[in-house]
Amino acid sequence: MFKDIIIKGARQHNLKGINVTIPRHKLVVITGLSGSGKSSLAFDTLYAEGQRRYVESLSAYARQFLDQMQKPDVEHIEGLSPAIAIEQRTAGSNPRSTVATTTEIYDYLRLLYAHVGKPHCPKCGVAIKGQSAEAICEKILTLPPNRKMMILAPYVTGRKGGQQDILDKLKRDGFVRARIDGEIFELDGKLPKLEKNIRHSIEAVVDRLVTGKTESSRLNDSVELALRCGAGIIIILLENPDDKKGKWTEEQISEQLACVKCGISFGQLAPRNFSFNSPYGACPTCNGLGTQLIFDPELVIPDPSRSIKQGAIPPWRRGPRRLMIYYNHLLRCIAAHFKIEDMVLMPFKDIPQNVRDVLLNGSGNDIIKFDYWRSGRMHKLDKPFEGILKNLQRRFIETESEDVRERLKKYMGRRCCPDCKGNRLRPEILAVKVGDLGIHKYNELTVTDADSFLDKLKLNAEEKTIAHEVIREIRSRLNFLKDVGLSYLTLNRESGTLSGGEAQRIRLATQIGSGLTGVLYILDEPSIGLHQKDNMKLLNTLEKLRDTGNTVIVVEHDLDTIRRADYVLDLGPGAGRHGGELVASGTPKEVEKTKTSITGKYLSGEKTVPLPSKRLKGDGKFLSIEGAEHNNLKKINVKIPLGTFCCITGVSGSGKSSLIDDTLRLALDRHFKIGTGIPGKHKKISGLENINKVIVIDQSPIGRTPRSNPATYTDAFGIIRDLYSKLPESKMRGYKSGRFSFNVKGGRCEECHGDGVKMIEMQFLPEVYVTCSSCKGRRFNRETLSVLFKGRSIADVLEMTVSDAAEFFSAIPKLHRKLKTLEEVGLGYIHLGQPATTLSGGEAQRVKLSAELARIPRGHTLYILDEPTTGLHIADVEKLLEVLMRLRDQGNTVLVVEHNLELIKTSDYIIDLGPEGGDKGGDLVAEGTPEQVAKNPKSFTGQFLSGILKK
Structure with missing residues (x-):
């Protein structure tokens, strides 16, 4: 058993072949100036090698499904454990991801509500009870007469598999027809081949009837058979003569769950009913997002001080000429209806409020007289005006042009879903309660209040037996969130709105909940975004993680965290090429006494x-x-x-x-x-x-691709390209500034398209990036690289650090000022051409x-x-x-x-x-x-x- 992690000859990035000894099962802080090599040691060396060794221990079959790290530039590492990195990055922008889903709390909540939740009627609020076969028959007898109807019994609902055994059983049981994935088929005819990896639903057609013309005995027998075959659930399909597409209305009735007063019923509750990512639970209007894109009056009329003629309604100013003429004529007819002369010439804000409401939202049932020319004749039409907002919404839905849809999106904003009120789920699911809270109301609680609610929750003996383990899992995760200083977050908070520090601490809480031991945890500044008051809680959590038999390595600048560490590594003495050395190591007190350590001077109070x-x-x-x-x-x-x-x-x-x-x-x-x-x-x-x-x-x-870099973002690269294009050699060859861009053809290396590397896909190994054999990683072709300024090519300049470049271009004031300001904000160590994706x-x-x-x-x-x-x-x-x-x-x-x-x-x-x-x-x-x-x-x-x- 190794007592220490021993690293020899680490040369990753700016590390200068350093030898480091890190005690295992301790809380270790790696600190140093920005750019001194902390991340290179912690993440690009330790984590990369720990992860690589673990993945290589798996079978070749398993490895093809996993991302693998490249081997770091290091001579030797021993005593390494499987590594988990918890980095400082935001949690993505998926609107379906929340604090509760990220921590798996929502998964357990779905179990809790499905098994001990009490359904209530979404209309009248009374507790829902099951309907008997007799009550179902009574309900069917009240339906409008002379409509075709089918009684179905569900056999399979949203289940993967070929389902051939179910179809065979239906035939044996004497059924003639079945509805498969929403379509009726005769069982003796040609049936669709069901893919095994897709969810399917199959219902037996028990009877086909006409309302008002069926004997009650036949109806009663059919309902009882459907309930028996469908495990207490029956589906009624009723012809809808008003639907132009011939779509039938569908209602699912349960023997168990129904409101006697309102006649509302739904099927047996399952965890999937409480998922806003599942069609069985998500609000059908917003598909579980809780919000809708709708046209915003403030965006449609961005400047009310303008008149309609001056363009007060921008979305009605773009499009085919005949459409513009049509809209202008509509507006003139509305002005005539309200007897407002020159309405199109007055500022929109000066149009009377009632007329503005009609323009935006429509005239409702009020009729407006419209006349228009078509085929050389004047036509008259009396009808309500639909309104600008509804007109845009209709165009957005009906258009088949993606360009039109993208153009109209500029005038849309996200608004709370009008049906689910932002709660994401179907109304009948929102009405299921544990205690006195629906699942949506519970998710609105903060972490602290959510834990307090479960602590005070009163359940009967049977419910306690069912819910005990589920509640224990939820509360343990809530307590871990409290331990890392996140007690203030609500469970429904979207992950995309979390700061990098909050997202990292949520991942930390999830890891603590996993209960792993013997693991190497590497964290990147977990104190980010944390008030000093909450910092002690975080440090206690890190120590708890250490005390369960793990090695915890933290890249950190916070002095309190450094003082609480068991061991400190201070890298430096400077940044970039001036860093990469081990300046000090030992306990915090030992680092304080190291004269060459800047961190030590701040720890001791000297600085x-x-x-x-x-x-x-x-x-x-x-x-x-x-x-x-x-x-x-x-x-x-x-x-x-x-x-x-x-x-x-x-x-x-x-x-x-x-x-x-x-x-x-x-x-x-x-x-x-x-x-x-x-x-x-x-x-x-x-x-x-x-x-x-x-x-x-x-x-x-600053950019989403590796082609973006500090030089391009600050426009320093534009000045550099102009400089190279004005050199005598460039003028003689006719080179313009575009010649010195790696984004366009001409000066870049076409073998690698200006990337400098080529990717080779390996089935059982990580993707390998090899230096381009044509340009040797320089990104430009030979002719472009032959143009030199003070003996340096354009590729040499991109490889320079900001500090080196500031010195190199000191005689060019405009460029020197841009580089100097980069240096002044503490970025002298980064390379001018460093990909934006690698910046923190x-x-x-x-x-x-x-x-x-x-x-x-x-x-x-x-x-x-x-x-x-x-x-x-x-x-x-x-x-x-x-x-x-x-x-x-x-x-x-x-x-x-x-x-x-x-x-x-x-x-x-x-x-x-x-x-x-x-x-x-x-x-x-x-x-x-x-x-x-x-x-x-x-x-x-x-x-x-x-x-x-x-x-």
Whole structure:
């Protein structure tokens, strides 16, 4: 049994052949400056090799279904366990993924509600009971007369397989017909071949009748036979003479479940009925999404100050000429009906409200006289007007052109589904209750409240026996979420709305719930997005994971986490080619004493982030948000001083994102006409006239393909290409700037299409990327590479780090400024041509920040940043602060949502929300300078800040 993980000669990326010894079954922190090689050691070496060895131990058949890691550049590793990486990345944007589904809580909830849930009538709310055969017959006898009807008995419902045995049984039992996947077949005729891997439904046709012309004895015998064959469930198919497509109405009736008062019934409950991803449970209107794309009046009429003639209705201004003429004539007829002269010439907002309502929503049952020319004759038609919104909705549904559909989507917004009210499920399923809550209401609870509900839930003896294990599994997962500081999240929160840190902690909670031992866990900055108050809970969780027999390696910058570690590895001394060495290793106390360790100096208190010499009060103007009540916000009023560096703080879940991201940012997007999202509920926002521009710098990727890189995003590459195209050699050959692009034909290597590598698919091995044999990984053809500037080709430039490139192009001011700003935000170590897909969220955010900094300052811009210290060592935070202060000093407002106390303490103004997360948050707890907030006893941020300010 190995006591340590021993790594020899690690050279992955910028690692310089380092030898590292990591104690097993300990909590180990890898720290160091941004770009010093932490991720290269933790993820690209340790995790990659651990995962590769585990997968290679499997059979060749199993390996073909698994992604495999490439072998890292390392001489030798011993003592390695199977590795699990829990990275800092968002959870994707699938709207069907929620906190409950990600943690498997929803799977157990479906079991709980299917087996101990009590069905209620969705109309009258009374408990639903079964219907007898006699009651079913009575119901059939009340149906409209002289309609064809079929009585069906379900044998198979949504089950995979060929089902030949079922069809044979139906024949043996004397049935003549069956409905197979919605279509009636004669059993003696040609039957469809059912694919084994697809779900099928089969019902026997027990009888075919005509309502009002059937003897009661025959009807009673047929119903009893159908109930017997269908295990207590019967399906009634009734001819619908009003349906032009000949579709029959269908009703499923159960012996067990029916409302006597309303006559509503449904089949036996199963877990799939509670899944919004299954057709058996999902709301048919929105298909389980809870929202619908509908035409938004504010997008259809974006500028009401314009007249119709000036284009107040943009979607009615595009299309074939005859359609435009038709719409204009409709509008003239409506103007004539309401006796409004020159309606098309007046601003839309000045048209009377009742007429605007008719224009948008239609005239209802009111008749309007329309006349139009066709075939040289005037035709007259009296009919209601359908309305612009309904007209667009109809066109969107009926068109077969994807171009038309995409064009119309610009005028649509997501709205709550009108049928399920955003609850995703069918009404009869929403009416099933455990205790006094339906499954949708339970999912609206926070993690804390959900656990409390189950703790107080009263069940009878039989229900307890059924539900005991299920409830235990749900509560254990809820407790794990509480342990990692996520007690404020609601179970129905969409995964796509979670921050990278929240998504990572959910995956961490899921791993703890798995109960594995002997595993190597590698985490990437789990403290991201976590308030200092919740940090201790996270550290306790990591120690619990260690104490169950696992090795926990954490890439982290947080000083509290480093101090709690059993062992610390500090990489450096610099970033990029100046890093990749092991500067210090040992216990936190031993690292503190290492003179060459920058981290050690901050741990010991020898170095700190300095406080500003003065705090600015701004230009005297404010951006005011009144009555904000989105999500958990409690109708708060907030004033943001313009011309300052302002921090929005508060514990996790206190309402920071609801206020800034969901309310203020979306309102600003609409004000500046750069977005169409619906702002969170609020009374009003004033002071917008004091801002010229808003720039949101978030952590979304700067590009979705490897061809995007820092050089292309900041437009530095455009300047570099222009420079190379103006060289004497290029002019002589007639090369333009496009010649030096790897995205277009001409200068790039056509063998690899400018990628520099070629992918080879291997059936039992991971995909292998081999360097292109033609360009040797240089991405350009030989003629392009022969053009040199100061002895370097365009490919050499892309391989340079930002710092090297800044020095190399120091004589070209416009380019040097762009590269220097990249360096100033702590990105001197990344390569100019580094693929965007390899950048972390924090790095992507700082690339965007540098792009904004490089622009000519105009003042009165509002910059909104979400946790810009993500991925930054405390030494790099100082560099970032210099950049933010420079933006502020140019007359701009810098608004930052942040938890990092080192950055918060340097701000001019703090707005602290809370006091807790979820329902216990959403209030304005404190506001003012850091010193003022530190004196507020109600503020958790203030309590931790007071300790920092005293140092």
